[in-house]
Amino acid sequence: MFRTALRNVLAHKARLLMTVLAVMLGVAFVSGTLVFTNTISDAYQKSSAKGFGQVDVAIRPEGRKDAGDTIGKDPKLTQALLDKASKAPGAGSAIGVVNGFTAVAGKNGKLVGNGFQSQGGNYWGTEDPRYPLTSGHAPRGANEVAIDSRTAARAGYKVGDTVRLSVDGPVLTPTVAGVFTTDDGNVAAGGSLALFDTATAQRLFHRVGEFDEIDVKAAPGTSQTALRGALDQVVPKDVASTTTGRRLADDQATQIASAMSGMKTGLLVFAGIALFVGTFIIANTFTMLVAQRTKELALLRAVGASRRQVTRSVLVEAFFVGAVAAVTGLVAGIGIGAAMRSLMGTLGATVPDGPLVISPGTVATALLVGVLITMLAAWLPGRRAARIPPVAAMSSVHAQATTKSLVVRNALGALFAAAGVAVALYATTMSGSDGQAPMGLGAVLLIIGVFVLTPLLSRPLIAAAAPVLRIFGVSGKLARQNSVRNPRRTAATASALMIGLTLITGMTVMAGSLQKSIDKMASSAIKADYVVSMANGNSLSPDVAKTLSGLDGVTATSPLRNAPSRIDGETEYLTGVNGASIARLTDLKVDEGAFEVGGARVVVDKDTADSHHWKAGSGFTVAYEDGAKKRLTVAGVYEGNQMINGIILDAATLAPHQDDASDMQVMLKTSSGTSDATKARLEKALGDNPAIQVQDKKDISNGIAQMFTLLLNMLYGLLAMAVIVAVLGVINTLAMSVFERSQEIGMLRAIGLDRKGIKRMVRLESLVISLFGGVLGIGLGVFFGWAAGELVGSRMATYELVLPWARMALFLLLAATVGVLAALWPARRAARLNMLTAIKSE
Template identity: 60%
Template sequence: MLRTALRNVLAHKARLLMTTLAVLLGVAFVSGTLVFTSTISEAFQRSAERSLTHVDLAIQPDADSEAAEDDPRGAANLDQALLDQVAALPGVAAATGEVTGFAALADKEGDLVGDGWSTTGANYYAGPDGAGTDARYPMTEGRAPAGPGEIAIDSHTAERTGYQVGDTARVSVNGPVREESVTGVFTTEDGTVAAGGSLVLYDTATAQELFALPGEFTRITLEAADGTSQAGLFDAVEPLLPADAEAMTGQELADEQAADIEATTSGMRTGLLAFAGISLFVGIFIIANTFTMLVAQRTRELALLRAVGASRRQVTRSVLIEALAVGVVAGLSGFAAGVGIAAGFRSLMDSFGLTVPEGPLVVSGSAVLASLVVAVVVTMLAAYLPARRAAKIPPVAAMNSVHAAPTVRGLLVRNTIGALLAGAGAALVIAGIDRDDSGATMGGGAALLVIGVFVLTPLLSRPVIALASPLLRVFGVSGKLARLNAVRNPRRTAATASALMIGLTLITGLTVIAGTVSNAIEKMAAQTLSSDYVVSMANFAPLSPEVAETLAEQPGVTGVSGLRASPARVAGGDDTEMLTGVNGAAIGNLVSPEFTEGSFAGLAGENAVVDTATAESLGLGMGDSFDVTYEDGQQGRLTITGLYEDSEMMRGVILDNATLDPHLDRIEDFQVMVSTVDGATDEVKQALEAALGDNPAILVQDEEDVAEDIAYIFTLMLNMLYGLLAMAVVVAVLGVINTLAMSVFERRQEIGMLRAIGLDRRSTKRMVRIESIVIALFGGVLGVGLGVFFGWAVGEMMRGSLATYEFLLPWDRLAVFLLLATLVGVLAALWPARRAARLNMLEAIKAD
């Protein structure tokens, strides 16, 4: 039986090719994902470990400490006194005070260098007297910065930008452009720099002024003297720690960074593996179809084996051995292809400037094992039912009939189970709309509904395909034969269409959700914002108040308000609330929330406006006064002069900046709103950008720009998902090709007879093409229908948090998806149609 199974694999290798390709693609994605994420993770971990070479202990603010939770400002930065104390401890060889923050460096063309959040600024710590060197940043050219107006840049950035020692570079830390002289170039093991970011160094005093406060550090690192362990150093430092600070050994810090890197790559790995799983799930239908047809075509052969003594178990085992052989070949080939995909992903990242620290591709034994196990398990699982079905056919019945049709009872049971699953799934999806369980109920219902529809597809195929009858009549005999062929074997048609259905369900659902949410946010922005422009940092870091002052001085500007945020305790509550500071005199012309009582008029002094949800939670109403503890610990009392409906754009307690500013350690705006005489025009926008020094780190956006930014986020996400889900569609195409090719082989006598009585080659090709299109459109209609339903359900679940929610159907995209299904049918039919048309009539008629 083993030899028989292996000979059958070799005898039907052409028919098994599509099955092998389907599994190979899914396995390649699995192995490529594992190799790629392992490579990235290990490269960054090695880089992180090298960056901690001189760190035996790190002291940093502890945001989770009780002291931090009791202070509205959270954990405080570390001070010079603490640095001096720990530096004087016995067993400390070196102590370094670190300050980091955002610093956007422009290249010689004025474009932003780095990748958004990786545009970092830090201090070069030259010791307490400023005469030492910083072991973290060895200088390869020039010298370290020694005062205001001087910077050093990392070697990667210097190479990319062409900056050399003595050049002047434009830098933005919190808005205004700073002209800085490049005094040195250094090397660093910082993984974010290796991944395409930039690092700018200032002297310590300047860095403290820019990123913290004078005398403050964001972290202190210690290097142990010879003979002192990390644990011993920790014990010596612990008594000196402030209540809102923590100490971590170098090993703990390395482990934490490794865990953070693993968590980041784990999320990427999970997402990519999910799409690999989808393509493998789609591939199951192809495998099951292939083996079902192979078994049907070999019914007499298997019956003869039964007649000469083979048991049911041996017949089942022989089919599973064939599946095992296919799985092993697909697994090994898929793994090899996956390694190539991983290398390609890495090169693709490099081409986008998202470089990965140097290191080899990490090909682990687990990746090899996973590829083989996935391929073999998926293939044998899909082939199990056809194998059992083959073994159950009685030898005499099988020798009398090549094709054993499924029983009516079998279809009835299948339809009953499918109806129950689909009904339960739809009910759970609808019930999940109002349940607060993070979508668990809806997700479970969606899975049940998809499975139920898949089980019901043989029942659905006849009525759905019948709807296409009027259109198929246009093609005459070819159209009629194509329709009859499509519904001749409902199980096969259903399995083939289901592969495409799953991919289009996901694509359609994501498209509907993205379009609906994007539209809701755009409407919310239009209803809430009355200003002509919104100014912010490119990475949404705080802006210097100098930005608002500069804009207010420009001709044609009629109103400016910087928006400031400050944590505080409100109305005696234990939780921290965010206060929003605005220009009370101008804000009424810049934003237009829906007021239920009062307005922005009179927003000055100790007056405030509060959103209705916050007021209700605090038990406050119009005209009530309440206590507030500002971030500096001082007490105040505010009176409510307006209540407004909260939204994603605006919520919380709003008061005048003149009232809030005296309580802030550092006055910064997270956004600036601007109105002008001429409104939002290209000329005005260019004038405002020029007034800010054409700063690449600052965004000057009108309402259309804001809408485009929102749309861009969703478009980028959808394009990535479309690219990943395209694999499922490719696998579905292979499934249609496989089904049609084997169907043509199965019906060769029939096709030969049709050719003999007058059906020409052109009509034969048309018949197969139309059959393919009908099957593909059947799957497309089911997929689009399910996707729209899921998109509607998710939108309804989000309605409570999006007041401007309105369900929208992207008709143009849905039409494109159905056209895509049609194209799938056309492409899939090319080879089978050609094969059918080239059959020799006489040989086909006499074939057995």
């Protein structure tokens, strides 16, 4: 039986090629994802480990100890503590570390580095061992800065040049005093690092007289553990904690692995989808191969082979096919992983240097996935073939599906589909994350149900295309009949395309609806002409609001300033605004009371008011972040949204209780309204700072659209794998169908149907099957998009369903294109059959 199975594999090389390709693509995606994420993770981990080379023990603030960790004074790392640490037994040297966001502009005025990876810090003394200088000298005073060599090379800076940079808003123009090298992981990943002298860094990062961390280097002969023990004796437990450099490197490696796991999971999901779609093709292929060898298998049964041996022979075939596909998929996956890494560099996302990582786990996973998927998909066709009685099979009486089996199948499909719809509808009545699990379960049940029902659905849906097919005469009529001749095969072929289009359509509906809803929220909640914020989401200096309010033509400004507080034992965030102008800059619906902010009078969003049982006129006591308490009064209750919500009070009331005030954003209104000239004037007043963005409502909308477009394009690219696999499935099904119907095609040629007619028949059959899958996929995608939208809408008052008709028409056109392209080779093959040879074939 083993030799028979091996012979069958070698005898049907052409027929099994598409199956190998389908499995190979899925395996390549899985192995490529693992190679890519492992390579990136390993490079970051090694880079971060180098970054801790000068740290044997780090001293860090212990953090606040009161309830909620939001109120009261932070413990401080002072110069006195640094002096103590440097004199501890076993300590060789100690460095005080100050760091924070610093945006460096290139000579073209654009931001160098990647947003949050644009960092700043302090250069310790005249020779900082962390940052060896390659040219120049250590920065001295407020007008000098040192920058890393990668940033200097990218931006074209050298010692003596003037560089434009920003810490929290205002533009600084120091001179480049020195250029240094660093093993910092952020710089290796494409970020930038700017260093000031310690006093300047403390002032810029609001740490005057303080440090963010103290790094201690051990004296020769002292271990990290021994040094940590000595430091624990001199560092107050309620002020700071100590950690060894080895532990810091391990923790950062764990964080990097955790961060990469999200990307890995997302990519593997799409690889799983491709494999899932490929499973249909494999099952379809083996079903047809087994059906074509019914007499052969029956003969094996007649000469003594048992059912198990027949099933086993099919599984052995599947094993060889899966093994070949897995090995080629692994090789292709290694290439994909390398290409993805190079692509990141092309897109500007620099990755630390390091070798391509091909772990034993990746190899094992690729081989296991390829072989198991193929064997599982082939098991059912093999088992079905073994159950055909030898006499019936040898007499060409094929075991057709009985009425009972079809009734059972349709009943099960209807049950699954109904359960899926019911669970999905139930999930829409839930709120937020509570409904995610039921929604996912409903989606799986519904897809399974529709897949089981596709043979039943194929007849009426394909029959609907009959009027159009009649235009093509005999070829069209034959195409329709061929499409419904074997509903199970048609269903399995169409289902592969259906799944891909379901996901694409559902995501497109969701993205379009969310974009529209956020646009609506922005236009309905904000009356301001412009919103000013940091491009990376960091806080703005209060100086930005002062600069804007003093400009000619600016009629109203207000910062939005966040601060933690404690109310009734719970943490609540306060939003400080300009009480005199906030009503002119926002348009929030007031449910009760009045929108009045000033002194002790505040306004509260409805959700917060309900949670505390407040109404207009209610009073409550707030504990500010410095521990001070004050009685406030609710002047009004408004309807909040994702952009503006919570407790809003006057910034003047909040300011005395903040050590370092900073703004999330600044809203402003101008006498001239929005225009390119006004925007340019505002940007110039802020120093043409690359780290600050000035946006009107249109800019906000375009930013949202760009984000969704980028996300969708990435998803389309990933889901293209599933569509490619689906194309292979259609080609495979048609090619085998042509082989199966050789005698019939020969008869058609003999009675007068020419080669063009044969080609047209096969192409129309492919087109009908593809459009059938496309219609099902788009219909399911719209339902899932609507259901998921209802779930999101429970937390977004402005949510409304948007059906992207143009894109759905494009998806249907894509399905039709798949059908036309997939039919090219099978149609050509059918037309070139020798009619006499075909008629004599069995």
